[in-house]
Amino acid sequence: QVQLQESGPGLVKPSETLSLxxxxxxxxxxxxYWSWIRQPPGKGLEWIGYLYDRRTINYNPSLKSRVTMSxxxxxxxxxxxxxxxxxxxxxxxxxxxxxxxxxxxxxxxGTLVTVSS
Amino acid sequence: SYELTQPPSVSVSPGxxxxxxxxxxxxxxxxxxxxxxxxxQSPVLVIYRDTKRPSGIPERFSGSNSGNTATLTISGxxxxxxxxxxxxxxxxxxxxxFGGGTKLTVL
Numbered sequence: 001q002v003q004l005q006e007s008g009p010g011l012v013k014p015s016e017t018l019s020l021x022x023x024x025x026x027x028x029x030x031x032x033y034w035s036w037i038r039q040p041p042g043k044g045l046e047w048i049g050y051l052y053d054r055r056t057i058n059y060n061p062s063l064k065s066r067v068t069m070s071x072x073x074x075x076x077x078x079x080x081x082x083x084x085x086x087x088x089x090x091x092x093x094x095x096x097x098x099x100x101x102x103x104x105x106x107x108x109x110g111t112l113v114t115v116s117s
Numbered sequence: 118s119y120e121l122t123q124p125p126s127v128s129v130s131p132g133x134x135x136x137x138x139x140x141x142x143x144x145x146x147x148x149x150x151x152x153x154x155x156x157x158q159s160p161v162l163v164i165y166r167d168t169k170r171p172s173g174i175p176e177r178f179s180g181s182n183s184g185n186t187a188t189l190t191i192s193g194x195x196x197x198x199x200x201x202x203x204x205x206x207x208x209x210x211x212x213x214x215f216g217g218g219t220k221l222t223v224l
Contacts, residue, residue, distance in 0.1 A: 035213075045152075045160070045203055047213035058212055061118075094159060101166060102207035103150035107159040 002026045004095050004108035012089075012115050018082040022095030022108060029076045033098040036069065036080045038091035039110075046091075050098050051078065085115045119208040121216035128222045135191040137219045139204030142185060147206045149187035151180060154218075155200045163202075164189060191221075199223045 008020035022034070035050040049059035051069045059067045068081040082089060092112050096104040122140045129135040139149060149167050152160040162171050164180035167187065177192045191198055204216040 037215075044217040045205075045215040047215065050213070060212060099165070101148065102213060103148075103162060103165040103205065104152070104160070105162050105165075105171065107161075109159050 002097055002106045004097065004106060006093060006095050006108045006111040008111065008113070010112060010114060012085055012113060013117050014086055014115055015084055018080070018085050018089060018113055018115070020080045020093055020095075020111065020113070022078050022080075024076045024078070024097075028073075029071060029078065030073055033100065034069075034071070034078045035096050035098045035104065037094045037096055037104070039094070040088070040091040048080065048082075048093075087115050089113070090115045119206075119210065119214055121204055121206065121214055123202075123204060123216040123219045125217070126220045126222065128224055129191075129194045130224055131196060132193055135194045135198070135221055135223075137189045137191075137202050137204075137221065139187040139189075139216045140185055141187075141206065144185050144187055144206065145183045147182075147208065149180065149182045150205045151178075151187075151189045152203045152205065153198075153200045154203065160203065194221075194223055196223050 003025045005023045012018045033052050036048040039045050049069050051057040066083045071078045092110040094110045095108045097106040151164040153163050154160040163174050163178045167182040168180045179190045181188050201218045203218045
C-alpha cells in the first residue's frame with residue numbers, strides 16, 4: 001500500500017518561496033507519476049503539476065512561472081517549490097500519485113500552508 | 118480554457134439515490150474521475166475512467182459520462198456518504214482540471 005506524507009513549513013511570508021516535500025513509502029518513486037494539488041480555504045481543488053522523471057514534468061499553466069517540482073529517487077521523495085507567494089497561495093497542499101490515465105489513486109493527508117507576514 | 122461546473126450542493130434522504138453532475142464542453146469525449154473528501158481527510162478516488170470503481174469502493178457508487186455531463190450516482194445513500202465530491206478530467210490544453218465540488222448532505 002503506497003503512502004504519502006507531506007512535510008514543510010506551515011507559515012511562509014509574502015514574496016518568499018514555499019517549499020514542500022512528499023515522502024513516499026510502500027513503493028518506489030520510480031516508474032510512477034507524482035503530483036501536487038492544493039485547496040484554498042472555501043474553494044475547490046487546484047492541480048499544480050505532475051512529474052515522472054527529469055524530462056517529464058508538466059505544470060498548471062496558471063502557476064507555471066512560479067513552480068518547480070523535482071524528484072529525489074535516493075530518498076524516495078519529490079518536492080514542490082512555489083516562488084513569490086501571496087495570500088492567494090494559502091491552501092492545504094496535497095501530494096498524490098497519478099495514474100498514467102490521469103487520475104489520482106493515492107493521496108497524502110495534506111498540509112496547511114499559510115502565507116502571512 | 119476548459120471549465121467543469123458542479124452544483125454547490127445536493128441533498129438526499131437516507132436510502133435514496135443521489136446524483137451529482139459535472140458539466141463541461143464535450144465532456145463525454147474525455148475520461149472523468151470522481152473523488153470523495155470528508156472533513157479533515159484527504160480525497161478518496163471513488164470512480165475513474167467514467168465508470169470504474171477502485172477496489173474497496175462500495176458498489177453503490179457508479180458513474181456515467183455522455184454529451185456534456187458526467188454523473189456520479191450513489192444508490193441507497195448512507196449517512197457515511199455525506200461528503201464533498203469533486204469531478205476531474207484531463208484536457209490537452211488545460212491539463213488536469215477539477216470541478217468546484219458538490220457538498221452532499223444526507224438528511
